[in-house]
Amino acid sequence: MKIDPDSSKDLSAQIAEAIRDAIVAGELIVDQRLPSEAELVDQFQVSRPTVREALKRLAAQSLIRTQRGASGGAFVNRLRFEEAYDQQVTTSSLLLSMNAVSFDVACEARYALERACAPLSAARRTPDHLATMRAEIHRQSQPGLTDEAFCASDVTFHRALVDGAGNPVVSYQLAGAVEAMQPLMNMITFTARSRERIVDLHTALTDRLEARDALGVESTLATLESYTRDLAHSIVTERARRAETIT
Amino acid sequence: MKIDPDSSKDLSAQIAEAIRDAIVAGELIVDQRLPSEAELVDQFQVSRPTVREALKRLAAQSLIRTQRGASGGAFVNRLRFEEAYDQQVTTSSLLLSMNAVSFDVACEARYALERACAPLSAARRTPDHLATMRAEIHRQSQPGLTDEAFCASDVTFHRALVDGAGNPVVSYQLAGAVEAMQPLMNMITFTARSRERIVDLHTALTDRLEARDALGVESTLATLESYTRDLAHSIVTERARRAETIT
């Protein structure tokens, strides 16, 4: 592990990269203790703040965790799916908002990927998944639910559908696609009628899943996608019409 | 933006979180300059190294970039798809290796998601995508290609297939699934015969895509998946047999 003091990059960035590469390459294994900050200072011939900045970079990516005290130090962190979820969701959300990704494009991506789970979920869903989905359907039917709560329940519902595939990698990948859509979904105001329609589709989805009818799940998801997109379009045009009227 | 000096978390972690929340909430917009380190010191009532550690955490997530000099400082960074790719790939790779995800599970997830692109790619692929795919097929047919190069070409081929969907969100999501598989794929030794079979399937895939035959693409992908899994299984059992013989 070497660093170049004349590089354009920060020393801390170089050191972080060197350590990260060692982790990725398997030279440092999970739960292994890194050298102490003082030892890293000697090893890389830099000051302690620089070493610390490097370690914080790694900590921000959940690659290491630190512990104070006598037998403390920095340890290679086992990256868990749950932690990776969160990072993926915030990254995906920022990607959508910062790159002005349209509702249509995001929606298309989400449902395309979600449909990919249909065969797996139909084959492997457990009663637990179905129960979660029906519970969320019930919640969504409650009058007086705020739009935010409705969207949150929608996310939980779809996550249960995805988790039904019984494949953690699929769940991880889809978490970003599904949850990152939520801010965009929150812009939609759901009328009583549109909620009713969505609840109907959710019910159909759950029924098909219970019947292990993969094709039925896929086609229902397609219907839900087009309905969601229509809903978004009508709201956009409605807003445009109102703006027109005011002008 | 407030921080709690008595929290169990590091001060730098709290400050980073506060700034990150402000970015996610849209209070700080792209290319906007953050307060200088000295100002942040005043604002949060902490020392400069602490502020800097917080900024490095954000830089590690590509949320900010820093610039030296008179009108320098830290700026909110536009998170681009390309940067996010890399992070996603390393995160996905580490998830697979650190959680001992089996080849089957990873492979299933990858092909399930990739099949989801089939209808979109069939509808939107351009001659460019087809040309890239055929070029990679040609490369894969070259004798004397190392296994690593073969795998790398395989990744390029599949990325072109995925990019054909013409949806950047899909490309982003799939980048992790496809590229993170490469280390696992690299464990496979490809014989001349297996390479021939894969090249045939790739050719079929490209032909179907050219014909805009979505179902054909899907079924060919399914065939490729099962062949890949069979290949991995035979290699595992072969190794087990040899180990048996030695013992």
Next chain:
DNA sequence: GACATTTAAATGTAAGACAAATGAAAATTG
């Protein structure tokens, strides 16, 4: 007005100090 120089502001890096946590060894006590 064009060009060279200076200056100021900002980040990058270094060095040293102390605080706080923590586990282990040593001392104390029953």
Next chain:
DNA sequence: CAATTTTCATTTGTCTTACATTTAAATGTC
């Protein structure tokens, strides 16, 4: 001797101060 308490060394967390380097703008010079 065993159990408990104390002490101590190690390590990270934080602060202070200082200097180096980069960069753009202000200033001066011709």
